[in-house]
């Protein structure tokens with residue numbers, strides 16, 4: 341997993357991430373997203389497991405989150421063993437008041453979509469800067485390397501300005517945990533995310549896009565440690 345997520349301490353992300361961990365109850369099967377905000381959730385779950393004897397099991401969405409969960413002491417399982425999850429918690433790159441979100445800043449959106457759609461409840465954790473009236477950040481699209489040229493042509497026909505995501509500190513493209521490329525597609529202001537999502541999904545070789553329409557609630561952390569729920 342390679343990403344464009346920031347790693348500095350953020351009181352807003354911390355407030356959201358830690359609050360979301362309080363939504364988890366003993367017996368829950370928890371989808372664990374990827375990124376710096378949900379990292380706070382995973383660490384807090386580890387603390388609750390140790391100190392409160394919380395009995396939970398997690399399914400991770402990336403090697404990055406797997407490492408954080410193991411370090412935190414969160415027991416892990418797979419969707420093959422636990423196909424239905426109680427709750428999934430994850431970050432986002434942008435969201436709007438209709439609970440539409442763009443994810444994939446960590447190049448993990450394919451697994452994040454599978455895990456979040458396997459859960460009864462999908463909670464996004466965020467800082468306030470990611471709230472937008474209209475979604476407008478680039479949409480990450482995971483494509484099979486074999487299909488890159490066709491995908492590029494068809495994504496441009498949909499009006500996207502495209503950047504093949506480069507790996508941090510390395511020459512060459514990001515390779516996802518699934519062995520694919522990520523193309524960041526700037527569509528400007530996205531007036532109809534559902535229609536755009538359907539069109540991108542039709543392109544052969546597209547594995548998954550970062551438009552999420554299955555968010556149940558967004559926990560927004562504030563710098564004073566309080567939270568707002570959307």
Ligand code: 5RP
Pocket residue numbers: 345346373374375376377378430431432433442443444445446447448449452
């Ligand atoms: C990874 C994601 C992340 O959840 C998203 O990029 C937000 O990350 P962060 O919490 O570090 O701001 O979608 O694919």
